[in-house]
Amino acid sequence: MLSDNIWFTRIARIEASKRLLSLERQCQILLISYSLLSVCLSIIFLVKDSSQFDNVVLCLFSTVILVLSLFITNSDYKGRGVQLKENYIELQNIYFLVKDLESENKENEDPKRLKELRDEYIKLLHQTENHSTADDLRARSKQKTTRPLKENEKQQLDVMDNLSLLRVIFSWLPFVIGTIYGFKALFNI
Template identity: 35%
Template sequence: MEYIDNISKKIWITRLCRIEASKRLDSNDSFTQALLIYYSAIITALSIWVFFIEKTSQNNESKASLILLISSIALTMYSTFIVSKAYKERAIKMKYNYIALDALSKDMNKLKADFQENFIEKDKLINEAAELDKKYLSLLQEAENHTGYDYLKAICDDKDVTMTKFCKVKYTYFKAKEIITMLICFIGPLFVIYTYIKW
């Protein structure tokens, strides 16, 4: 029965991790789309600024035009990068994967219940569990692997799992890193432009 429980547990944990991975990818998609709009707004503001500088003074025109050119190139490169990441498509693929894992988990629970009710013999139980394990391995290959952060988030949110102090610290580190990265993405361009103008 331990063999069956181990398979059941890994299916359940993987399903939770894939749910978190799908949420993370959806969140990344929303965040990057918001950044594209934000960066486009900055470039629009820069364009207006360059237009007024050209009207009023010739001294800062080259500096302002250079900032605008660099910003436009950076936005183009960022847009290309975001398209290549395909967050939305990956999130959908991950969602299909965790739905299939959920069905597999239900099959495993039914198998365990049948065994406990004596509807199924031990040898047959092990054979069917091995088949479900093969399906599990096949499902793992259908989508990219989840990250360590997804795993920590899954076990953090699961009330049946007790997190160790190390896991809590690691989860906090990942969360802090995510927030700092978001702040840098929003504040960074403004800081660079401001520094360049003052320099």
């Protein structure tokens, strides 16, 4: 049924929007933290006698911040997340209209109106990027659906979650190393 297709698409796009907006927040926090650490290291290296190596480390750290800020800006997580949110709100409106049509008596069903709504649904599908497989799996795992997750899909979702955790760990690793390096320089450890 068309209403099922719209509902599945909507819940997956909700997950996609949440994921992108969360990535935006994480990236902004990461960028602010790296920038703050860079300023702290600059002050430490100005006050303390810094070696040529310290200056190279600071230059590399500044380069990481520059690349990170360019990547975040070009990824446009916030814009994409907001666009998906607007899309799933519009999908909700179509869902209600289709549900009303489908619940009416079959004799009174309006095939022309149903086709118009199907066309509107297809138009909305083309307005934004599609959700990822992970978004679909996550949405289906959180909702009672007619398409429950199979065992291999549950495992696939677990792998994706573990990879996300690794991404977070590795994105903070240079910050931790820089902080340790800064404390070492500050306290002559």
